[in-house]
Every structure is written in structure tokens, then in C-alpha cells.
Amino acid sequence: MKGSEQTVNVICMKWGTKYQANYVNTLYRMVNRHLTRPFRFICLTDNNKNLLPEIETFPIPELDIPDGPERGWNKLVTFSSPLYDLEGQALFLDLDVVIIDEIDCFFEHEAEFPIIKDWVKTDVTGNSSVYRFTVGKHAKILENFRKNHNTIRQKFRNEQEYLSQYVSQMGELSYWPNTWCKSFKYNCIHKGVIAWFKVPKKPKNCKIVVFHGNPNPPDAIYGKSGKWYRKVLPTPWVAEHWR
Template sequence: MMSKILDASGGVKQIICINWGTKYGPPFINRLYAMVQRNITPPFTFTCFTDNRDGIRPEVLCEDLPELDVVMPVNSRGIWPKARLWGATLGKLKGTVLFLDLDLVIVSSLDDFFTVGEPDDVVMAKNQTTPFERLGQTSLFRFPVGKLVPIQEKFRADPQKVADKYRYEQRFVTKNAPGGVKFYPRRWVLHFRQDCRRPFPLNYFLPPKLPKSARVVIFPRGLLPQHALEGKYGGKQVATAPATYFMNVITGRERRHSVFSDLRHYIKPTLWVGDHWRE
């Protein structure tokens, strides 16, 4: 099945990512490339669609951001600039591409992501935070170049209306991809908060786990791999010893949500993240 899926790309596994602005940039791109290289059987290509090529390692094939002459939605949680990748062409690439977010961590082989489904399928990671909704996750998904033109056109017609209706770009893709979508096995792509961190009160005694089934771990909504490695829940949280954090929450010194929510947020340093999330 792999050769059939890869026929249009000449047998080459094509990995893509996208970068704009200054939130991520070369360190994330270079690190992602290194993780891919360690966890894929050649031949493969790694293409980054970006607005700034400075500092990107030479093995990365850089392409300009595809043009999309719309005003991106505002006050919406979705990562809607990903819609730039849904056009009829995608740089020099033909056939199947596997999209990866810049802030995920690859912990095992990517090869099987090119074996699921048929060549013309859109195949998505399963969204772990909505178990009762058939929803995909665009942190990692595979599609044939040009297949998503109809949804790009629908988005282009009224970006804000689409964002207001679907809230997240992954819901828009799941509900509107031509021919529907298929899903990768649920346990291949894990959600750090949902699948790895320990429940309260074990989070004060044990570091987040890495289940054996994992191929990729994603870090949505502001909790980046660096935060997990340092032992803090997000960019605004200070890494502290368990007892110090516990008392800071109880006394209100470190309070952003409810007491119980903030107590659950504590994580010990996650050293396995550093083992994989590196050049």
C-alpha cells in the first residue's frame, strides 16, 4: 500500500510544515527536521513554507508562503493561516504530503503514516479532546496536493464567517474535506495534556508518561515542549518544586483559574521530551 500512496511523489515521503511571523522560526524548523530525519525511512523530503529563510538548515527545502489574498479571521482560536496550504499547487510538490506542526515531538517512526488509507484520502490524527465528536487534528494530517481546493475556496469566500461557524480550522477540514476524512489510529498521535501528564495528585510525584504506542506527541494551546521539559504548564507559569507550587496555589500567589484547576496544572520536568525534541 505504501508504494501506491507514494506513486505520485516518485516513492518519496514528502513532509511539509509552515512558518510565519516570529513565534517559532528556525529553531523549531531545524529541530522538526532533525526529528523527522531520525524517524523516517528514506527517501524523503522536508519542505517548509515560510516568510523568512534565515537560519534554516540547508537540508530543509524552503518555499515561499503560498499566496492567499484574504483577511485572516480575528478573535478566533483556529490556526487559519494553514489554509494557505490548501491550494491547487504547493510549491514543487506533487502527490501526497504529510503536514506536521512545528511544536510537536516525534518519538517513533513516521513510515506508517504513509500506509493508512488510499492515495486520494485525507487522513487526520484523531482529536483527543472531543471523544464524542468525529473530529480530526490538523497538527498532523495527510492530503494529496490540490485535494483541498474546494475548502480553500469556501474559506476564501468569507473567512470570518467560516471561522465563526467552525471555531477551529481542524473542524472545518474534518467537516468539509472532499470525500470526507479518515483517521490514523488513536494511540499513534497523543495529546500531551490529555494522554501524558499525570492526574492530580500523581502529577506531584511522577513525571508525565510516554505511552509505548506513541509515534508523535502534540502540544496544543500554549503548552510547548520547552515548558514540559522545564516542568511548567505554560509560558506564564514558573517552574517550581512541587511543595512550593502547591502552597503558592493554595495561598493565591500563583492562581490563574480555580484552585483545583491550577493544582492539576502542575507537571514535573518531562525529561523524555528532551530526548526526542532536539537537533
């Protein structure tokens, strides 16, 4: 067990076929290299095949809405109370992130509910690729969704818009320091013709690089952008960390 601090939780989620087991295993290894305090690594999943034995797995709790969830709304079940036997601080991480520096600071940061400030939205919306919460303390987020899911899904495009708005209204929302979480798409890939000649830049003072949309980390390593209009050269620093 690492360190002498209280054990914290790192939670991820895998369902369906979009992400294979190697994404979860790679995320665990990155956390293990970059978090010095003792931690439990939990994957909420509908398929725990081929996951490393160090990874604790639990079934994804039910959203309990009549017509089932669209992709993404599942994240709200992290606010279930109880959430199995978990307690204390929990850091949620999407599977398509690359950890490039120490992440103890995400547990040391004094805030009730920190999340990434969305890179495009100008309102309160956060990007839920990285957020921290106290297990069992925010059950009303899920309860309100279950009660008003039809209205909520008409008003909000996705789970992170609803989550940010709700927590903001409770006066508990805050954002990680600007340099900690960067977007590979918006902050690393060069714009225009220069992208054909320069490797995507590794952001300074960054802890976690978020790969939302295209490309994903394996594609960035090999220089596949996933979009005809976006050029991405093979990116060695992603390969260095995504392992």
C-alpha cells in the same frame, strides 16, 4: 537519499514570532531520524533565517481574503493547487510536536485524508497537528474558504473545525489509529496530586506526541507547565526525542 520508495513530502509552517527557527530545525532532525523513505522537508514561512540548509523554504501562499487571516487559518494554503513544485503525498506536521518512533506508517496508512481525532470534541472534528493529503487534490477546501470566509469564520472556531467538517461532507475524512498521535496535555501529564510526584508518562505504541497549548516541548523538558494549576515535572523522554 533514503530507501527506494517514491519521494514523499513533509510540510510545516512558520510565521510570526511564536516559534523560532530551532523548532523547524528540530522537527527536521526528528523526521530525518524516524522516516526511512526519501522525503522533501518543506517549510512555508515568512522568515527562513537560521534554518538548516536541508530544509526547503517557500513563501506562505496568500489566503486571498480581504481582512486577512486569524492565526491558524493559514494552514488552509497547504491545499493550494499548484503548491509550488510539490507533488504526491504530503504529511503536514505542526512545529510543536515530538516524534518518538518511526513514522513511515503515516505514508503507508491507506486513507484519503487521515487526521488526528480531536481528544475533546465528540463531533467529526480532527486535530490538524498531523494530517496527510495528496498535493493539489483538495483545492476546493481552500476555494470554498475564500468564497465563503465570512460565514465559515462565524460558524467555525478555527481552521481544523472547518477542515474536518468539509472533508467529512466529501466522504473522505478518516482518523489515524488511536495510539499513533497522543496529546501531552491529555494523555501524558498525570492528573491531580500525583503530577507532583510522577514524571509525565511516555505513551505506549505512540509515534507523535502533540504539544497543543501549554506546555511546549522545551518547557516540558525543564518542568514548566505554563499554567498555575498544572504541575509538570521535568520530562527526560521529551529531551531524548526533541533534538
